[in-house]
Amino acid sequence: MRVAIAEDSVLLREGLARLLGDAGCEVVAQCETGDDLIRKVNSHDPDVAIVDIRLPPTHNDEGLRAALEIREHHPSVGVLVLSQYVELGLAMRLLADSADGAGYLLKDRISDVGEFVGAVERVAAGGSAIDPIIVSTLLSRKRSDDPLAQLTPREREVLELMATGSSNQGIADALVITLRAVEKYVSSIFGKLGLPSTGTESRRVLAVLLYLRS
Amino acid sequence: MAASAPSRSIGRPTHQAPGLAVLWALAIAGFVATGVTVALALRSDHVTEPGLQAALLAWVSLPYVLGGLIAWRRRPDSRFGPLMVAAGFAMFVSSLQWASAALPYTVGLAFDLVPPALFIHVFLAFPSGRLERPVERAIVAAAYSAGFGVQLLKMALGGVGGDNLITIASEPSAALTIQKFQLITLSVLALAAVALLVARRRAGGRPLRRSVALLVDSFALALVMIAVLLLAGAFELVGAFETIRRVTFGVVGIAPVAFLIGLLDAKLARSSVGDLVVELDADPNPPELRDALARALGDPSLTLVYWLPEFDSWADLEGRPVALPEQDGARATTLIDRDGQHLAALLHNPSLRDEPELLDAVTAAAAIALENGRLHVELRARVEELRGSRQRVIEAGQHERRRLERNLHDGAQQRLIALSLELGRLEEQLGADPVARSSLDKARSEIALSLEELRDVARGIHPAVVSGHGLAVGLESLAARAPVPVRLDVGLDGRVDERVEVAAYYVVCESLANVGKHAQARSASVAVSRANGELVVEVVDDGVGGADSERGTGLRGLADRVEALGGRLRVWTPRGEGTRVRADIPCA
Numbered sequence: 001m002r003v004a005i006a007e008d009s010v011l012l013r014e015g016l017a018r019l020l021g022d023a024g025c026e027v028v029a030q031c032e033t034g035d036d037l038i039r040k041v042n043s044h045d046p047d048v049a050i051v052d053i054r055l056p057p058t059h060n061d062e063g064l065r066a067a068l069e070i071r072e073h074h075p076s077v078g079v080l081v082l083s084q085y086v087e088l089g090l091a092m093r094l095l096a097d098s099a100d101g102a103g104y105l106l107k108d109r110i111s112d113v114g115e116f117v118g119a120v121e122r123v124a125a126g127g128s129a130i131d132p133i134i135v136s137t138l139l140s141r142k143r144s145d146d147p148l149a150q151l152t153p154r155e156r157e158v159l160e161l162m163a164t165g166s167s168n169q170g171i172a173d174a175l176v177i178t179l180r181a182v183e184k185y186v187s188s189i190f191g192k193l194g195l196p197s198t199g200t201e202s203r204r205v206l207a208v209l210l211y212l213r214s
Numbered sequence: 215m216a217a218s219a220p221s222r223s224i225g226r227p228t229h230q231a232p233g234l235a236v237l238w239a240l241a242i243a244g245f246v247a248t249g250v251t252v253a254l255a256l257r258s259d260h261v262t263e264p265g266l267q268a269a270l271l272a273w274v275s276l277p278y279v280l281g282g283l284i285a286w287r288r289r290p291d292s293r294f295g296p297l298m299v300a301a302g303f304a305m306f307v308s309s310l311q312w313a314s315a316a317l318p319y320t321v322g323l324a325f326d327l328v329p330p331a332l333f334i335h336v337f338l339a340f341p342s343g344r345l346e347r348p349v350e351r352a353i354v355a356a357a358y359s360a361g362f363g364v365q366l367l368k369m370a371l372g373g374v375g376g377d378n379l380i381t382i383a384s385e386p387s388a389a390l391t392i393q394k395f396q397l398i399t400l401s402v403l404a405l406a407a408v409a410l411l412v413a414r415r416r417a418g419g420r421p422l423r424r425s426v427a428l429l430v431d432s433f434a435l436a437l438v439m440i441a442v443l444l445l446a447g448a449f450e451l452v453g454a455f456e457t458i459r460r461v462t463f464g465v466v467g468i469a470p471v472a473f474l475i476g477l478l479d480a481k482l483a484r485s486s487v488g489d490l491v492v493e494l495d496a497d498p499n500p501p502e503l504r505d506a507l508a509r510a511l512g513d514p515s516l517t518l519v520y521w522l523p524e525f526d527s528w529a530d531l532e533g534r535p536v537a538l539p540e541q542d543g544a545r546a547t548t549l550i551d552r553d554g555q556h557l558a559a560l561l562h563n564p565s566l567r568d569e570p571e572l573l574d575a576v577t578a579a580a581a582i583a584l585e586n587g588r589l590h591v592e593l594r595a596r597v598e599e600l601r602g603s604r605q606r607v608i609e610a611g612q613h614e615r616r617r618l619e620r621n622l623h624d625g626a627q628q629r630l631i632a633l634s635l636e637l638g639r640l641e642e643q644l645g646a647d648p649v650a651r652s653s654l655d656k657a658r659s660e661i662a663l664s665l666e667e668l669r670d671v672a673r674g675i676h677p678a679v680v681s682g683h684g685l686a687v688g689l690e691s692l693a694a695r696a697p698v699p700v701r702l703d704v705g706l707d708g709r710v711d712e713r714v715e716v717a718a719y720y721v722v723c724e725s726l727a728n729v730g731k732h733a734q735a736r737s738a739s740v741a742v743s744r745a746n747g748e749l750v751v752e753v754v755d756d757g758v759g760g761a762d763s764e765r766g767t768g769l770r771g772l773a774d775r776v777e778a779l780g781g782r783l784r785v786w787t788p789r790g791e792g793t794r795v796r797a798d799i800p801c802a
Contacts, residue, residue, distance in 0.1 A: 019638065053682075090683060
């Protein structure tokens, strides 16, 4: 897997590169600014770009703008945005109309190497990775008339994992249940929430997020 | 600043008007001189048509004397009156040349061409009586030299008849050449003066009243006729000369009459001062006072500014500091002083300077109102100053918070994340030693907790998401985390000023927190829109209302923030009917 990294903190950038190197990824570019990242994505065509949302010069939205530009012009390149805070509004801007090949994670997630590398690989392969905080914020959101109340605790767990971008296999592994059981839960959840069952796993991420957000 | 303000000051007159006795004496002298002139003409042995000549001379002298005396009385500060009187008497003196006796004849002859110089002087010196520009002084000085100095030289050479007392040689042809030069010079100077009058009138703007325009026109016409007359003399147009002379005298005599009409008209204009006094009775605020003054002075472009001694500055009616404009042709400044101190200043059409009495009367009538107005403006200036300092305090605070958040983000938070990354790698390299693994897990979860706490602290210090990504994005998370279901409606195109966004964010944040703490609401709504240059933020809940002032400390802080940006925060909280918080914040 070929990775490009844009992160202005040297400590983190190099730590990230080592971590990914240890996991067998090839880090093809490291840079500090969004513009530089776009240039390097153009020339190296990586599988995935990891972008800090706050980049020089102003540390406002340069990282997000670079991520959106790569998503627009290089649909084959996965984009994983890292941030010290996760904001629902930013997740929605990043995903816009598709969660394919897109990720948005709290930087803290780096500490669980297995999970983190799994998320990078998922995004590189066109899947998605949404921070659990976003999903739990959405799930805990108060609703006046709440269909989520009809879900069993198990179904709720499956919904959470599904919304963060986990594949059915990932959900099965995480909950230690069979793939068949997961598929059953998923169709039951879609039925209770009144959502049409969708094709790919990343497409259902967006559907679930949009449902939870409304 | 005050010292450099180029202007006319209105305060106590600096010159006293001459006593009535003096003026009457001069008037009587004028009549006596007229009598003497008539007698001289009738008795003269060398004047043809003596009656007509005497009448013409009286026409261009007595009105100048009388008009000048009235002007002197009315405008003791102006030298225009005395100048007119002098011009009239100079005319009388020149008529002494009709005498048969040698001495008066000589004196009269010496003064023969002084009146043209004096008329040039009088007309250029209107209305202050002073020649304000070097070019004017040069023209007048040259005119006196030509009219009097060269005249003496000409007489010494025996020109214009040999009977005068100062003839020392008889060089008639030289004298004639000199006379030609003299007359042409004088007529050129008169035409130059006309050019100056025209230029001045163009630069000074349209006179506000027709009588003033008429007066300046009569000056110019008189000077043109004088120039024509002098040229007719120089080129010895014997046939036409006498006719031109009569017409010229007739025209020159119109000027003081026009001046008297102007005075009468000014007096009528001053009846507007009466209206002003009535309007001032209603204790007008500064803008109304300005309007009233503009009407009374007949100058819609009038600007009123006040001197604020405590701020050591001029201020407009809103209390904002302004500088007096440089004196140029376009605007004139009149300072209004009280007890030796500046009180206010009027910036007006320069042609108002032709009517000093009107300015004096209007400003005198408005004195009390102007003093009151200054208090108003001073108060506004203080409010303005306070608002500015509050804004600076809040901005400084916000700047500091932003810096702190940034330091946390780039410092402690970044290091903790790097640390947890290293721990993660360490874990990968660690074998299956359960004790080591559990210690590592514990360390990692400690770091995770610290990071979470730091995140909350940082967010409390400054909403970085708002500075980075705008109000809409920031509000989305706020609404999602709110204690009750929130309907969010953000009608914003793009970004507005970050200070405004942050203030609006805090309004929503604090209001939603209050909803959770006090309102017992089932739902709330947040609406943000932009209308008429203002960002309008409204947070409404369906709770119990009746918010007490105890929960107002947070709201007070919000109000400070909003008001420092020139906005307004209002809270409606009728008991049992929910609470509505609305902020209107200007965002140009």
